[in-house]
Amino acid sequence: MATCCSVRLCLALAACSPDLFAQPTAKFAPVKPAGDPATFGANIQRTMTLLATSTS
Secondary structure, eight states: OHHHHHHHHHHHHHHHOTTTTOOOOOOOOOOOOSSOGGGTTTTHHHHHHHHHHHTO
16 A cells, blocks of 8 residues: 555656756757748749659
């Protein structure tokens, strides 16, 4: 009976403390844009056409 109660106590403590095993978050600098956001996806149609016709 004592083992059952200790298991329940351990499970209750683990459930009540979600950050028990939490790791500190690293602080990174924001990512710089890869290029001009206005031109993102400008050549998607060409790329898709090349991919579609390259296997035929």
